[in-house]
Amino acid sequence: MPKMSLASLQTLLQAENSDALAGMKADKLSSERAKSLDYYMGNMTRDMPTETGRSAAVSSDVSDTIEGMMPALMEIFCSGEEVVTFNAVGEEDEPAAEQETDYVNHVFMQQNPGFLILYSFIKDALLSKLGIVKCWWETKDITERETYQGLDDTAYGILIDDPDIEVVEHTEYPAPQMAMPGGMATQ
Numbered sequence: 001m002p003k004m005s006l007a008s009l010q011t012l013l014q015a016e017n018s019d020a021l022a023g024m025k026a027d028k029l030s031s032e033r034a035k036s037l038d039y040y041m042g043n044m045t046r047d048m049p050t051e052t053g054r055s056a057a058v059s060s061d062v063s064d065t066i067e068g069m070m071p072a073l074m075e076i077f078c079s080g081e082e083v084v085t086f087n088a089v090g091e092e093d094e095p096a097a098e099q100e101t102d103y104v105n106h107v108f109m110q111q112n113p114g115f116l117i118l119y120s121f122i123k124d125a126l127l128s129k130l131g132i133v134k135c136w137w138e139t140k141d142i143t144e145r146e147t148y149q150g151l152d153d154t155a156y157g158i159l160i161d162d163p164d165i166e167v168v169e170h171t172e173y174p175a176p177q178m179a180m181p182g183g184m185a186t187q
Contacts, residue, residue, distance in 0.1 A: 029129070032129070033127075033128040033129065035047075036062070036127055036128060036129075037127065037128070039062040039063075040062045040063045040066065040127055041063070042058045042059075042060055042063065043058075044058055044059075066123065066126045066127060069126065070119070070122065070123060070126075073122050074115070074118065074119060074122070077118050077122070078114075078115055078118060081105070082101060082105050083104075083105055083108055083109060083114060083118075084101065084104050084105060084108070085101050086098075086100040086101045086104070117133055121133050145168075156170075
């Protein structure tokens with residue numbers, strides 16, 4: 001087996017040391033998050049076990065503090081008409097920045113549950129020291145089926161000329177016969 005150089009050994013040991021410390025930090029953070037959630041839920045048995053014959057009353061300070069902060073934080077982020085604002089770099093960019101601001105705010109607050117996303121994100125950050133929002137772009141084809149009856153040839157021609165419309169089924173009916181004075185019928 002070839003001999004490892006001193007630099008390679010140091011690099012290997014530093015990487016292993018970093019991995020070990022990261023695991024210990026992650027474990028510590030995980031236990032802190034579990035403890036925070038227990039306190040939020042009013043479960044303090046880990047730190048203050050109840051004794052037989054004693055009161056089991058628990059303070060709800062953690063949940064009261066988090067729930068008390070949420071309205072003020074939500075007001076900061078959601079009270080205005082715009083959740084996000086794009087600033088123009090130059091005078092020629094002002095219309096584009098305005099349009100981007102309007103579009104992103106519409107997508108976030110109207111097409112998505114923006115208020116609930118922010119609420120969950122902020123509450124998670126307060127409770128577990130980390131708030132995550134997953135964003136993605138989703139495209140989907142929406143097919144609508146419509147039925148038309150009694151169209152004349154002009155209206156039917158307009159429909160079949162539209163490239164976005166696919167005619168799935170077509171049934172021709174005989175033209176209604178109109179009665180003429182004197183008892184004769186025409187087509």
